[in-house]
Amino acid sequence: xxxxxxxxxxxxxxxxxxxxxxMAMNGKWVDVVKIVEEKPFFLVAEVTKTKDTLLHLAVSYRxxxxxQEMINIIPTFESLQLRNKQGNTALHLAAMVGxxxxxxxxxxxxxxxxxxxxxxxxxxxxxxxxFDKKQVFQCLYDLCPSxxxxxxxxxxxxxxxxxxxxxxxxHFGE
Numbered sequence: 001x002x003x004x005x006x007x008x009x010x011x012x013x014x015x016x017x018x019x020x021x022x023m024a025m026n027g028k029w030v031d032v033v034k035i036v037e038e039k040p041f042f043l044v045a046e047v048t049k050t051k052d053t054l055l056h057l058a059v060s061y062r063x064x065x066x067x068q069e070m071i072n073i074i075p076t077f078e079s080l081q082l083r084n085k086q087g088n089t090a091l092h093l094a095a096m097v098g099x100x101x102x103x104x105x106x107x108x109x110x111x112x113x114x115x116x117x118x119x120x121x122x123x124x125x126x127x128x129x130x131f132d133k134k135q136v137f138q139c140l141y142d143l144c145p146s147x148x149x150x151x152x153x154x155x156x157x158x159x160x161x162x163x164x165x166x167x168x169x170x171h172f173g174e
Contacts, residue, residue, distance in 0.1 A: 021047040024057050029066045033073075040073050050085040059093040064101045067094075071105050080110050087118040088127075095127040100139045107143045114144045114152055121157035129162045137162075 020042060023032050032054060036042045043054055055074075058066040067090075074080060083089055091113045094102035103124070107114055115123055122130070125144070128137035144152055153162045 016042065017045045017047045020045070020054060021057070024054060024061075029058065029063055033066060033069045036070065036073055043070060043074055044079055044082060048084075052084045053082050053090075055080075055082075055090045056084050056088075056093055059090045059097065059099070059102055062097055062099060062102075064099060064105075067102050068105050071109055074109075080106060080113060081116065083118070087120075089113055089116050089118075089124070091116070091124045092118060092122075092127050095124040095133060095136050095140065096131050098128075098131065098133040098136050100135050103136050103139050104143070107140060111143055111145060114140050115148055117156075121155040123152045125152050126155065126162060129166050 020032055020035065023029075023035075024047070036054065045053060047054055047057065052060070055067065055070050058070060071080075080091070081089060084093075088096075091103065091106045094106060114125060117123055118127075125137060125140050128134075128140060141149065154160070
């Protein structure tokens with residue numbers, strides 16, 4: 001495979017972002033990982049119109065192994081806090097798709113992400129409840145700093161708690 005399009009690059013550009021996006025959409029995740037191993041700053045590039053990064057995409061497509069590899073490459077915790085246009089972190093997306101493995105992978109690097117709120121005031125805990133992902137909720141709750149569980153479980157915008165969300169969404173599960 002020819003990677004000449006990134007040779008000499010010192011920052012992600014629109015052309016590179018487009019090529020990385022196309023590679024990801026064509027299932028060439030191994031090649032994407034190889035590129036970002038050499039140029040980790042590509043992990044912070046927005047590769048979609050909705051400001052998704054490669055990590056956001058890998059999570060959305062449930063590429064657990066790729067997410068783990070990217071997490072191992074990411075140079076700083078701040079990279080994990082990047083948000084897409086909807087204001088969601090990769091951890092929010094991992095909660096949406098219901099992947100305990102990806103949630104653990106991300107939250108074990110930076111447990112404060114469990115308390116990150118999107119513009120709706122929702123933490124990944126709320127997201128797990130909204131999408132009826134009980135195992136993800138339990139995982140994030142267990143990883144959540146015990147002194148933060150109450151605040152992470154309440155939406156400051158609405159005053160609702162995760163119990164309100166569970167009831168309003170008819171998530172009464174076993």
